[in-house]
Amino acid sequence: MATTEHTGYNTVLKLAEGSETKKALVGVTSDTFARQANVKTSITKTDAGSKRVKATTIDDTFTVSGVCGYDSTLLSRFDIMQLVGKTVAFEYVITEATAGGGGTVSGSALVTGYSEDTPADPETDATYSLNLQVTGTPAFTAAS
């Protein structure tokens, strides 16, 4: 059975404050979802020279890169910059046509940072970057 490669544009991060409908972010050129286990290492005499390693917690983070803009159906530039310091609900939706390929990672996240770059060069777009730290354990739901 052949491997089905997933395409980046079929994975979309959606955010919402409170009970609002989750929306994708405007102009996203790339987003990164990173899972990092915090590891505790120990060794005792009885371990006979082999270290014990175990994961204590997992840090889940998102980084979004995009082109600044406005779209009434999306979270736009002014919406996004005002999210810093707030806890938002998120859905990270993996939409793949092939059975078994899709699914959703969901939960809540603290928006830890926003920055934008607005160069004077008329040939260059204004761009932004958004950082989120997932709070709690996200839910992983495979598409049926």
Next chain:
Amino acid sequence: MNESIGNKLAQVLDGICPVFENEAGTQHLPYAVYTLDTEPTYVKGGTSKIAGTLMLYIYARTAADALAIRQSVESAIATNMQGGQYRSKLRSATSDNDDESYMQTLEYFIAQIA
């Protein structure tokens, strides 16, 4: 989004002089040839922009004709391809000539916005 810069350019320059893409379809002066070197900007949900370099080569029988056409071309592009779906910025303009014709070469930044 489909790239439509070439079609728009042909429409904008219609009536100034015959315009060809990549290679001249005539030897009858005056005429212009353009080349496009563009790249799309992909965002989640589609293509947000197609942008790059437009080179316009204007060929005329006299230096004055070439300059007059260049001025008309610059004016037409500034009027019709700046704002709305298109963005343009003249980067450079140079003059040259050979035994058969006088040339004006215009280099533009060009963009088509979704």
